[in-house]
Amino acid sequence: DQQVKQNSPSLSVQEGRISILNCDYTNSMFDYFLWYKKYPAEGPTFLISISSIKDKNEDGRFTVFLNKSAKHLSLHIVPSQPGDSAVYFCAARQAGTALIFGKGTTLSVSS
């Protein structure tokens, strides 16, 4: 039962362009959504989050959009940099419960 789905296992983008990573969820009780970035041989590191009461949150080059009616969120990275190359995990939770992760999308940014 995949409550959090990242349907694109990989994405390739040129440096300077926009990267858009997508995530869908099925549990309408989720009220907090997060994106984590993971480099090989490291643990996931927190990137950006959004509460269900918002539809957009921006932090520098990173913006997360939430469409509750579609149960969809996306992470935009503008401009993309080679150092952004990593696996990006979408995660979600209901208040007071553990994070549920998607399978991840591997982003490759070429210079």
Place this chain on the structure above:
Amino acid sequence: EPEVTQTPSHQVTQMGQEVILRCVPISNHLYFYWYRQILGQKVEFLVSFYNNEISEKSEIFDDQFSVERPDGSNFTLKIRSTKLEDSAMYFCASSDTPTLNTEAFFGQGTRLTVV
């Protein structure tokens, strides 16, 4: 910057043996988690721990698994009789409260290889 630390970074064990994975969460955090990632698969939730007891666990966390906070700093995951399919990266995480919307901070992981 405070961080979650995990030891060892890599553990090789024979099938059927007991293994203990250790974690030191961030010192003022109250909510602790174990996750695992089998190679090529998603990060899967195992268990959460709050106020000295398990608050939530997944189907993966069966009787072979246990968690403990033996002192004020360590948080351990024990697998009593390891199976080949337990081979994975195990991540410990902590957060400061389960009731507010905050992120969890992850350790670097322990790679468990069962042979």
